Amino acid sequence: xxxxxxxxVYFIGVGGIGMSAIARFFNEQGTKVKGxxxxxxxxxxxxxxxxxxxHYTDDVSLVDKEAQLVIxxxxxxxxxxxxxxxxxxxxxxxxxxxxxxxxxxTLFSVTVAGTHGKTTISxxxxxxxxxxxxxxxxxxxxxxxxxxxxxxxxxxxVAVIEADEYDRSFLKLHPDVAVLSSMDPDHLDIYxxxxxxxxxxxxxxxxxxxxxxxxxKHGLKRMEDLQASNVTTYSLQNDVADAYAMxxxxxxxxxxxxxxxxxxxxxxxxxxxxxxxxxxxxxxAITVALMLExxxxxxxxxxxxxxxxxxxxEYVLKTDDIVxxxxxxxxxxxxxxxxxxxxxxxxxxKCVVAFxxxxxxxxxxxxxxxAQSLDRADEVILLDIYPARELPIDGITxxxxxxxxxxxxxxxxxxxxxxxxxxSAPLDLLVTAGAGDIDKLVPELKEILESRK
Numbered sequence: 001x002x003x004x005x006x007x008x009v010y011f012i013g014v015g016g017i018g019m020s021a022i023a024r025f026f027n028e029q030g031t032k033v034k035g036x037x038x039x040x041x042x043x044x045x046x047x048x049x050x051x052x053x054x055h056y057t058d059d060v061s062l063v064d065k066e067a068q069l070v071i072x073x074x075x076x077x078x079x080x081x082x083x084x085x086x087x088x089x090x091x092x093x094x095x096x097x098x099x100x101x102x103x104x105x106t107l108f109s110v111t112v113a114g115t116h117g118k119t120t121i122s123x124x125x126x127x128x129x130x131x132x133x134x135x136x137x138x139x140x141x142x143x144x145x146x147x148x149x150x151x152x153x154x155x156x157x158v159a160v161i162e163a164d165e166y167d168r169s170f171l172k173l174h175p176d177v178a179v180l181s182s183m184d185p186d187h188l189d190i191y192x193x194x195x196x197x198x199x200x201x202x203x204x205x206x207x208x209x210x211x212x213x214x215x216x217k218h219g220l221k222r223m224e225d226l227q228a229s230n231v232t233t234y235s236l237q238n239d240v241a242d243a244y245a246m247x248x249x250x251x252x253x254x255x256x257x258x259x260x261x262x263x264x265x266x267x268x269x270x271x272x273x274x275x276x277x278x279x280x281x282x283x284x285a286i287t288v289a290l291m292l293e294x295x296x297x298x299x300x301x302x303x304x305x306x307x308x309x310x311x312x313x314e315y316v317l318k319t320d321d322i323v324x325x326x327x328x329x330x331x332x333x334x335x336x337x338x339x340x341x342x343x344x345x346x347x348x349x350k351c352v353v354a355f356x357x358x359x360x361x362x363x364x365x366x367x368x369x370x371a372q373s374l375d376r377a378d379e380v381i382l383l384d385i386y387p388a389r390e391l392p393i394d395g396i397t398x399x400x401x402x403x404x405x406x407x408x409x410x411x412x413x414x415x416x417x418x419x420x421x422x423x424s425a426p427l428d429l430l431v432t433a434g435a436g437d438i439d440k441l442v443p444e445l446k447e448i449l450e451s452r453k
Contacts, residue, residue, distance in 0.1 A: 001069075001102050002102075002106075003025075003026070003099060003102050003103065003106075004029065006026065006031050006068050006069055007031060007032060007068060008031065008032045008034075008064055008066050008067045008068050008069075009023075009026045009031050009032070009033055009034075009067060009068065009069045009070075009071065010033075010034050010035060010063060010064045010067035010069070010070045010071070010086075011023050011033065011034070011035030011036070011070075011071050011072070012035065012036050012070065012071070012072040012073070012076050012080065012082055012083050012086075013035075013036070013037060013038075013072055013073035013075060013076050014033075014035030014036065014037050014044065014047065014052065014054055015037035015038075015039075015040075015041050015043045015044040015047070015054070016037075016043075016073050016075065016096075017043070017140075017141050017142065017143075017150055018073070018096055018139070018141055018162070018164060019035075019071070019073050019096050020043050020044075020046075020047060020150060020151070021138075021139045021140060021150045021151040022071065022096055022099050022100070022139065022151075023035060023047060023052055024047070024050065024149070024150075024151040025137070025139070025151060025153070027047075027050060027051060027052055028151075028153055029153075032064075033051075033052045033053070034052070034053040034054075034063075034064045034067070035047075035052065035053070035054055035055075036054070036055055036056070036057075036058065036062070036063075036082055037054060037056060038056065039056060040054075040056060043150075044056075058080060058081045058082055059081070059082070060081055060082055060085045062082075063082050063085065063086070067086075067091065068092065069092050069094065070083075070086045070091050070092065070093045070094070071094055071095070071096055071098075071099055072093065072094075072095060072096075073095070073096060074095060074166070074167040074169070075388075075389050077389075095167075095169065096169070097164075097167070097169030097170070097172045097173075098172060100139065100161055100169075100172065100173060101172035101173060101174065103137075103139070103159050103161070104159065104161065104173045104174045104175055105174055106157075107137065107157045107158060107159040108157060108158045108159070108176050109158070109159045109160075109161060109173070109174070109175045109176055109177070110122075110125060110136075110158070110159070110160045110161070110175060110176065110177040110178075110179070110288060111160075111161045111162075111163040111170070111173050111175040111177075111178050111179065112125065112160075112161070112162055112163055112179040112181070113163035113164075113165060113170050113178065113179065113180050113181070113201065113204050114165075114179075114180055114181030114182040114183065114217075115165070115181075115182045115183055115184045115331060115333070116181065116182050116184070116329075116331055116333060116334045116337075117181035117182055117217075117277065117280075117281050117284075118141065118162050118163065118164075118179075118181055119140065119141045119142040119162055119309055119312060119328075120142070120278060120281045120308070120309050120312050121179060121181055121281045121284050121285050122138075122140055122141070122160055122161065122162040122179075123138075123140050123142060123144050123309045124281060124282060124284075124285030124286075124303075124306060125160050125179075125285045125288050125289065126138035126140065126144075126152070126160040127144060127146060127147075127302065127306055128285060128286070128289045128294065128299055128302050128303065128306075129158070129160065129289065129292070129294065130152065130154070131298070131301075131302035131305070132289065132294045132295060132298040132299060132302055133298070134156065134158070134289075134292065134294050135154030135155065135156035135158065136154050136156060136158040136159060136160045137151075137152070137153050137154055137156075137158065137159045137160070138150075138151055138152050138159075138160045139151060139159065139160070139161045139162065140160075140162050140309075141162040141164065142162075142309040142310060142311065142312060142328070143309065143310040143311075144309060144310075145307040145308050145309065145310055145314070146305070146306065146307050161173065161175075163175075163178075163204065165197070165200060165201070165204075166190065167190060168190070168200055170200075170204055171200060171203055171204060171207065173204075173207060174207050174208075174209055175207070175208055175209065175212060176208070176209050176212045176213070177208075177212060177213050177214075177215065177288060177291065177292075178204065178205060178207075178208045178212065178213070178214050178215070178228070179214075179215045179216075179284060179288065180201060180204065180205065180214065180215070180216045180217065180220065180226070181217050181281070181284065182217060182220065182333070183197065183198055183201040183220060183221065183222075184331065184332075184333050198221065198222055202222065202225045202226060202227070205226045205227050205228050206227045208228050208229075210229070211229060211230075212228065212229070212230065213228065213230040213231070213232060213291065214226060214228035214230065214231045214232070215232045215233075215234060215284060215287060215288060215291070216231065216232075216233055216234075217233070217234060217235065217280075217284070218233040218234060218235040218238055218240065218241035218242075218244075219235070219238070232262070232287065232291070234261075234280075234283050234284045234287050235280070235283070236276065236279060236280040236283065239260070242261060242262045242287075243259065243260065243261035243262070243263070243283055243284075243286075243287040244259075244260055244261075244283060245257040245258065245259055245260075245279055245280075245282075245283050246258050246259075246260060248279065250344070250345060251270075252272075253272075253274050253315065253318065253345055254270065254271050254272040254273060254274065255270075255271045255276075255279050256268065256269065256270055256271075257269055257271070257279060259283060259286055259287075261286075261287050261290060263287060263290035263291050264290050264296055265296075266286065266296045266299060266300050268300070269282070269286070269300055269303060269304075270303070270304040271303060271304075271306070272304065272305075272306070272307070273306065273307070273308040273313060274313045274315065274325065274341060274342070274345055275313040275337065275338065275341035275342075276337070276340070276341050276344065277337040277338075277341065278308075278312075278313060278341075282303060286299055286303065311326055311327060311328040311439055312327060312328055313325060313327050313338065313341065314326045314327065316442055316445075316446050317446050317449055317450065321428065322427060322428055322429075322430070322449050322452075323346060323349065323428070323429045323430070324430050324431075324432070324442075324445060324446055324449055325338075325342055325429075325430070325431045325432070326431075326432045326433075326439060326442050327431065327432070327433045328433075328434075328435055329355075329433040329434070329435075330357075330358040330362070330433075330434055330435035330436075331362075331366070331369075332366055332369030332370050332372065332373045333369075333373075335353075335355065335370065335373035335374065335433060336372075336373040336376060338431065338433060339351065339353060339373065339374070339376040339377050339431065340376060342429065342431050343376070343377075346429050349428045349429035350378045350379065350426075350427075350428060350429060351377050351378045351379075351429050351431065352377065352378065352379045352380075352381065352425075352427060352429065352430050352431070353374060353377040353379070353380050353381070353431045353432075353433060354380075354381040354383065354418055354430065354431070354432045354433070354438065355370075355374060355380065355381070355382055355383070355432075355433045355434055355438075356382075356383040356384070356385075356386050356433070356434030356436045356437075356438040357370065357382070357383075357385045357386065357398055357401065357434065357436075358385070358386050358388065358434055358435040358436050359385070359386070359387070359388055359389075359390055360385055360387060360390050360391075360392060360393040360396045361390060361393070363385055363396055363397075363398070363400060363401065364393060364396045364400075367400050367401050367404055368404055370401045370404075371401050371402075371404035371405045371406075374401065374405060374407070374410070375405055375406050375407040377407070377431075378409065379407075379409040379410070380405070380407065380409065380410040380411075381410070381411055381412075381413050381418055381421065382398040382399075382401060382402055382410065382411070382412045382413070383398065383412075383413065383414070383415060383418065383434070383438060384397070384398055384412075384414070385397060385398055386434065386435070386436025386437060386438075388436065398412050399412055415438075415441055418441060418445075419441065419444060419445065419448065422445050422448045422449060423448055423452075427449065427452075430445070430449070432445065
């Protein structure tokens with residue numbers, strides 16, 4: 001399907017981070033965009049300001065009956081009235097992954113996959129290409145702090161796309177350059193077993209266009225099974241990889257390092273974003289830019305002004321007295337990197353982590369890993385599980401993680417309890433983490449901490 005020729009498109013779940021990027025794509029090219037979402041959010045309000053018609057009631061009388069294409073997110077329940085009405089009346093109904101497939105088939109595409117790291121790496125790549133004047137159309141799974149958006153366009157026929165493994169949607173993409181950052185166990189409610197999930201990532205590498213390139217993190221499990229005609233590896237500091245950082249030093253909550261790669265080297269790179277994992281993400285992103293022959297000096301200048309992705313090691317508050325970091329981490333490996341990086345950057349402060357588990361199934365499947373990762377913190381506050389699309393599972397609560405922890409300095413609190421804690425407890429480093437709605441507490445936490453000076 002030629003997405004450039006559509007006049008009217010309807011979205012079911014328009015406020016999702018991935019859906020809203022596609023809605024912005026259509027809206028910017030002059031297509032009439034209308035859509036439904038369950039609740040008003042910062043993203044839906046932004047879409048309305050940009051001219052997208054959004055409503056919040058599942059009501060067939062509110063749909064666009066002239067829509068040429070209907071796009072829905074897999075998070076929409078099977079009994080959704082609007083979705084079923086469109087299906088029953090013969091409309092063209094597709095998932096957002098289908099639209100991304102059409103885009104990868106028509107544009108030179110860079111896609112970024114992995115259990116973690118994909119949002120930051122894809123945002124970094126798109127940012128570098130934009131700032132260096134190369135240009136790209138970006139479809140991201142997070143909000144770039146520099147541009148306050150998860151989408152931007154360019155006349156250059158290049159797309160940078162975050163490739164989501166949920167619902168196997170990334171298997172529809174056909175990239176010219178495929179990045180693979182990790183394939184740790186997750187979404188076992190979808191895949192069933194770790195082996196099935198790994199098989200999906202391997203299949204992702206088989207979908208690279210003929211002559212395309214795979215950029216993969218060095219040392220990933222089952223590397224020998226990954227398939228591409230051209231393979232490049234990257235690493236934080238392992239010089240066996242084709243691209244890596246060296247002479248790495250911490251500086252003012254960020255890092256300075258040199259990058260060595262088979263596509264060229266850059267000395268004295270300044271990355272003003274926290275987290276050692278973000279240095280590794282930057283190595284991957286810069287390698288893609290060098291691969292596309294972007295000028296090394298322009299890359300160096302651009303990356304120094306990169307301000308990160310909202311909720312990815314985001315400095316919400318950073319003073320001599322208190323640091324508040326907010327992060328989307330919802331997997332044990334992500335939590336481990338987050339906590340380790342925070343403690344390494346601020347070694348003289350007490351690291352208190354407030355974590356909201358996301359999904360009952362993920363908590364059930366990965367409770368041991370969550371407990372081990374959280375044990376790295378000096379103190380842990382666990383909020384109730386955020387259910388998202390799931391119904392409760394008997395016996396699966398945040399207490400399950402607490403019971404497995406070796407660190408005795410932990411407690412399970414309500415959201416209000418966390419706010420009360422912030423008002424009274426001695427704090428100089430607080431990290432909030434989770435993919436649910438813990439971020440809604442962050443503005444109030446910031447106010448509380450600022451008022452305590």
